[in-house]
Amino acid sequence: MSTAASNPANPRGNEPLFSSRARELDEPAARSTVELVTELRQSGQHVLSLYGSPHWLPPDHVLDAARAAVADNDGAPAEGLLSLREAVARRVQRENGIATDPEREILVTNAANHALYVIFTSLLEPGDEVLLFSPHYYYQGCIYLAGGVPVYAQTHQRDGWNWDIDHLESLISPRTKLLLINTPVNPTGHVATAAELQAVADLAARHGLLVISDEAFDHVIYDNRAHLSIGALDGMAERTITVCSCTKSYALRHWRIGFIVGPSSLMPTFRKVLEWNVFNCNHVAQHAARAALDGPQDWVAEISARFQHCRDLMLHALSTDSGVTFTAPEGGPFIFLNTDTLSINMEEFRSRLLRDHGVPTDLGHAFGSDHHLRLPFGGEDNDVQEAGARIREAALAATTPTARV
Ligand SMILES: Cc1ncc(COP(=O)(O)O)c(C=O)c1O
Numbered sequence: 001m002s003t004a005a006s007n008p009a010n011p012r013g014n015e016p017l018f019s020s021r022a023r024e025l026d027e028p029a030a031r032s033t034v035e036l037v038t039e040l041r042q043s044g045q046h047v048l049s050l051y052g053s054p055h056w057l058p059p060d061h062v063l064d065a066a067r068a069a070v071a072d073n074d075g076a077p078a079e080g081l082l083s084l085r086e087a088v089a090r091r092v093q094r095e096n097g098i099a100t101d102p103e104r105e106i107l108v109t110n111a112a113n114h115a116l117y118v119i120f121t122s123l124l125e126p127g128d129e130v131l132l133f134s135p136h137y138y139y140q141g142c143i144y145l146a147g148g149v150p151v152y153a154q155t156h157q158r159d160g161w162n163w164d165i166d167h168l169e170s171l172i173s174p175r176t177k178l179l180l181i182n183t184p185v186n187p188t189g190h191v192a193t194a195a196e197l198q199a200v201a202d203l204a205a206r207h208g209l210l211v212i213s214d215e216a217f218d219h220v221i222y223d224n225r226a227h228l229s230i231g232a233l234d235g236m237a238e239r240t241i242t243v244c245s246c247t248k249s250y251a252l253r254h255w256r257i258g259f260i261v262g263p264s265s266l267m268p269t270f271r272k273v274l275e276w277n278v279f280n281c282n283h284v285a286q287h288a289a290r291a292a293l294d295g296p297q298d299w300v301a302e303i304s305a306r307f308q309h310c311r312d313l314m315l316h317a318l319s320t321d322s323g324v325t326f327t328a329p330e331g332g333p334f335i336f337l338n339t340d341t342l343s344i345n346m347e348e349f350r351s352r353l354l355r356d357h358g359v360p361t362d363l364g365h366a367f368g369s370d371h372h373l374r375l376p377f378g379g380e381d382n383d384v385q386e387a388g389a390r391i392r393e394a395a396l397a398a399t400t401p402t403a404r405v
Pocket residue numbers: 110111112113114137182185186214216217245246247248258
């Protein structure tokens with residue numbers, strides 16, 4: 001983690017003011033991109049609008065449920081509205097194949113990141129290791145805040161980012177407390193296969209490990225693939241904590257509702273940690289989420305279709321001699337662009353893409369790579385096609401001899 005954070009002295013002495021946990025935190029990966037884009041736009045430069053989650057409104061029945069809830073002064077209990085937990089139970093049974101008890105095995109959170117914070121804070125002692133594949137979503141901040149240490153099992157572009165279970169197993173130590181998986185993988189777009197999930201399940205059973213399964217993008221899956229949940233596998237219900245989010249799968253990006261599904265023995269402690277953290281989650285957003293989960297689902301399927309369309313536009317634009325390499329995403333809204341073929345490094349290419357071509361990408365460091373940029377590809381057709389064309393132009397320019405100076 002960064003040690004560059006400012007470090008004011010404690011007015012009562014020479015010790016630093018901030019805790020070492022806070023001092024050593026990096027900024028979340030996307031923040032610098034958002035700041036740079038805002039700065040450029042304010043200075044009058046046009047930057048293409050690309051999105052890593054649905055940027056449109058959910059349908060009227062969802063908004064109507066929220067409107068109706070505004071007048072409801074009852075609020076929601078810390079574990080979440082029972083009506084929402086019942087809707088979650090129906091949804092995870094229907095779509096994830098997980099049978100669950102809404103009263104005892106579900107907790108509503110302020111979306112997936114908050115769910116992860118609650119889980120890590122509840123389960124990790126200082127120095128406990130969380131084992132996960134890399135490249136990875138930026139979990140490290142949440143893990144560090146809870147005192148834990150991420151341990152990364154590298155996956156490789158040359159293998160299509162497939163999971164190497166033997167390598168994962170070789171990294172298990174006496175300090176390993178949790179196994180964390182994510183499918184579809186942000187940022188690589190890999191979607192876990194049935195064989196990979198079964199191998200992780202077998203490994204978890206052999207070593208007596210709890211598995212956290214982050215399925216935040218479970219509705220963003222392409223080419224008729226199926227999203228599979230490890231918690232649905234035989235014997236896994238009692239050792240899996242599944243994390244889902246309405247921010248992506250139900251176009252409720254700013255509403256911040258997600259949920260944890262897991263063994264009833266864990267939920268009272270998760271609920272207690274959540275309660276000391278935020279008391280409870282916003283009830284208006286919970287009513288919207290309930291309507292989204294329970295109502296007609298055709299618009300939900302369109303989310304995946306829309307992202308697949310954008311992915312295909314981007315792949316088409318990048319397909320012929322684009323100067324960068326990548327693996328076509330099987331799910332999720334990002335392409336992980338490999339800049340190794342260029343004569344400039346990742347940082348320089350990212351800066352040129354943004355400043356000279358108006359294409360925003362995130363640096364790969366926070367995702368575990370010094371060689372890749374994370375490119376969101378959701379957006380209006382014109383912007384997506386234009387972004388692909390500009391990346392190609394920038395990459396080809398960065399492979400010419402003059403770029404090597
Ligand atoms: C894999 C993954 N997990 C968790 C999150 C956090 O999601 P939320 O916005 O629901 O907190 C994200 C956000 O993009 C993600 O990609």
